[in-house]
Amino acid sequence: MKVSAIITLKKDVLDPQGKVIHQALDGMGFENISEVRQGKYFEIDVNENDPSKAKAVVEDMCKKLLANLVIENFKIIETQ
Amino acid sequence: MKSSVITFPGSNCDRDMDVALKKFGFNNKMVWHDDNELPKSDLVVLPGGFSYGDYLRCGSMASKSKIMQSVINFAKSGGLVMGICNGFQILxxxxxxxxxxxxxxxxxFICKNVFVKLDNKENAYFKNLNKDILEFHIAHNEGNYFCTKDQLKEIKDNNQIAIYYCNSEGKIEDQYNPNGSIKNIAGIFNKEKNVLGMMPHPERMIDQSLSGEDGSIFFKNLINNIK
Incomplete structure (x- = not known):
């Protein structure tokens, strides 16, 4: 089954890319924005039918490689 | 004295480091990332570059490569491991x-010479150095050192800050911070001071006519400290 992971920067970590994107959006006329934070999205096809097992595997991947827990948080979503 | 430089796919300062280490008397071996065993070494260097194309996060893929388990074991048994630039990111x-x-x-991307101030000489890397301020070269896109408040307290309490960005007089101020690093930190040690990670490249400062000599001073002192 497919499991997704969303990696986002923790709140107190500076995100210069997000800031620049925010400025660009602002310049394009999207003025109703208070903040933009950039993150990463992974779609992982796990050979596992049990959703809780598949999610546990992806959680382990996030902790060991996909996210750096000093600066990032992760959220796991079952997609299929 | 024996040293090993690890080459990852995308490393590009590995040969510069090899030249520098040999110039100052190390018997250096190049080690491929896919090897299992480190040769017998007094010093292991993780060089600069763009290992694995900086995919995912800089250094993240290289940190999981085969040879790294031996490097981690070597470091945990007290061996000297130095990571420069991308090597610091891997560490x-x-x-x-x-x-x-x-x-x-x-x-x-910042590519220029900087001055750094040594904070701690009680270690194999900087012991007996007769200079406190060194001019090195930096060339990086991800050199903005960050750690949590708790970690910062811990590394300060344990004297783990190795070098700070400063000016030629050794003043450590915001205006001399090239990349936004917390507290102008350019390099840090592990708790035991046998592992050193730093963004500046001493191997680019080993020839007076090309660049400068502060790297020469660093490497000469390093090999004398290890002997």
Whole structure:
């Protein structure tokens, strides 16, 4: 089954890319924005039918490689 | 004295480091990332470059490569491991040194000479150095050192800050911070001071006619300290 992971920067970590994107959006006329934070999205096809097992595997991947827990948080979503 | 330089796919300062180490008397071997065993070494160097194309996060893929388990074991048994630039990024991803290196504050690749001030000479790398301020070269996109408040307290309490960005007089101020690093930190040690990660490249400062001699001073002193 497919499991997704969303990696986002923790709140107190500076995100210069997000800031620049925010400025660009602002310049394009999207003025109703208070903040933009950039993150990463992974779609992982796990050979596992049990959703809780598949999610546990992806959680382990996030902790060991996909996210750096000093600066990032992760959220796991079952997609299929 | 024996040294090993690890080459990852995308390393590009590995040969410069090899030249520098040999110039100052090390018997250096190049070690491929896919090898299992480190040759017998007094010093292991993780060189600069763009290992694995900086995919995912700089240094993250290299930190999981085969040879790194031997490097981690070597470091944990007290062996000297030095990571320069991308090597520093690899070290933080292994967890051998605390913190992480973020994208430079102003989103630009920085390539220039900087001055750094040594903070701690009670270690194999800087012991007996007769200079406190060194001129090295930096060339990086992700050198913005960051750590949590708790980690910062811990590394300060344990004297783990190795070098700070400063001016030629050794003043450590915001205006001399090229990349936004917390407290102007350019390099740090592990708790035991046998592992050193730093963004500046001493191997680019080993020839007076090309660059400068502060790298020469560093390497000459290093090999004398290890002997």
């Amino acid at each position: 933080v991803e292994t967890g051998l040194v605390p913190g992480v290196l973020l994208r430079n504050k102003y989103l630009e």
